[in-house]
Amino acid sequence: MLSQLKRKYPLKEFTTIKIGGRAELFFTPSKEEDIIRLLPKLAQDYPLYYLGGGSNTIFGNFKGVVVYTGNLKGWQIVKETYEGVYIEALAGTPIKDFYPLCVEKSLFGLEMLMGIPRITVGGAVAMNAGAYGREISSVVEKVIYFDPTEGVFKAIKPQFGYRSSPFPQKGLVLKVLLKLEKKKESFKRVVAKLSRLRREKQPLSYPTAGSTFKNPPQGYAGKLLQEVGLKGFCTKNGLCFSEKHANFLVNRDLKATFDDVLKILDIAKERVFREFGIVLQEEVKIVGN
Ligand SMILES: Cc1cc2nc3c(=O)[nH]c(=O)nc-3n(C[C@H](O)[C@H](O)[C@H](O)COP(=O)(O)OP(=O)(O)OC[C@H]3O[C@@H](n4cnc5c(N)ncnc54)[C@H](O)[C@@H]3O)c2cc1C
Structure with a gap:
């Protein structure tokens, strides 16, 4: 367990802008039990910052605990119908990991985020990330999160705003149920076009x-x-x-x-x-x- 909790940990490399001091503590849970066992105690003693891909984060020195979701990765299809596919994904899963599946089954709903470096499911949900007229909220069916004050997991269908959600205020997003939509277009072609637009502008x-x-x-x-x-x-x-x-x-x-x-x-x-x-x-x- 100790190896998951590091002291005075350098943060720069966990961000896309490569700026950062150190975190007093850096916690990398790998499973639900790690979260249940440690997070309520840490939350009593320190401020927490939940970290996904760090593509929207700039750190100084942080006298708190960075809770990094890098070991909470993976997804599975839970249901497939003629109109779409339901996927349950862990928060630390990089959005780009869905690319092969979306290509194979022509699944839409995350195409606008594919060109963003290191963006994760948890970070995208917390920020309600979006581009080219679509936000991730349009495919989020359910969020399972850990409330560190009560020490329990809860499930909600969140209300989203422009680049906002009830997270991270409500707690650590653990799993998200996404409903991706089947279409008759080529996912590869759409992503290539959006990535070109992104490269031109950013x-x-x-x-x-x-x-x-x-x-x-x-x-x-x-x-x-x-x-x-x-x-x-x-x-x-x-x-x-x-x-x-x-x-x-x-x-x-x-x-x-x-x-x-x-x-x-x-x-x-x-x-x-x-x-x-x-x-x-x-x-x-x-x-x-
Ligand atoms: C080149 C570039 C292009 C970008 N383009 C876009 C764009 O087109 N549209 C857009 O919306 N954004 C864009 N972004 C910003 C960024 O990618 C998004 O805000 C993204 O949602 C952040 O995801 P992340 O996993 O990197 O989150 P992080 O930076 O790690 O965290 C961002 C926020 O989410 C919270 N968070 C992360 N994981 C969890 C979790 N498991 N539970 C609770 N809270 C959590 C953090 O506490 C923090 O408040 C871009 C960034 C870059 C570098």
Whole structure:
């Protein structure tokens, strides 16, 4: 059990933007019993952060427990009808692991997320990840999660919002029941097209954490950042609002620190507020200090 719980653990490599200090504790459960046995106790003593692929997370030093779902992987088909397939998937399963099945059976519902590096089922559900007019909420039938305060597993069909869900506030997502839809199109072709669009618009060859700010009701965050002159703006350690997409921060030279992140976020929020009176809200999760 001890090997699942590490102290002062470095976090950088668990994020796509490659920035991060250390976690006081790093917990990697492999099965339900590990969660039941340890999580309620840890939750009493520390703040928790549930970590999937780290594609939407930027860490500083975190005086809490990072609960990493990297060992909670796998999925199975639980039912198949003429119109679709029900799949039960563990939270740490990378979304890309469904690609061969979706190709084989022409299953739709996750195609818009296939090009995102390291995104997991749990992280996609917690964020209600979406693109090209579709969100993962459209295929989520049920979520089984662990409530660390009560120490029990529960099941719900969650209510989702724009890039939001009841998670992680309600607890650790363990399993998700997805209903993917059979169609007569080629999954491969659709994903190739969406991935091309993504490559054209997003700086995928750099370490990044995706969209930095949520789009406010008044418009696109990227457009606002561009209009206040921040497209291509960099800190001295090379943390930049991408030239390709102003709402994506890129760690250009792999030298950026957590302080660079805090600084650049402040500059952006301040400029957009001064110019347009709009308060930008982070989409990316900033964890620790
Ligand atoms: C190049 C790039 C492109 C991107 N494009 C898009 C896009 O088109 N659309 C989009 O929506 N997002 C996009 N993102 C952002 C990111 O991929 C999504 O937010 C994704 O849902 C995060 O999944 P993850 O597993 O990496 O989560 P993490 O970054 O590990 O965590 C994100 C959030 O989910 C919570 N969480 C993770 N696992 C669990 C769990 N098991 N139980 C409870 N809570 C959990 C975390 O606590 C945190 O609040 C992009 C990111 C990158 C790097």
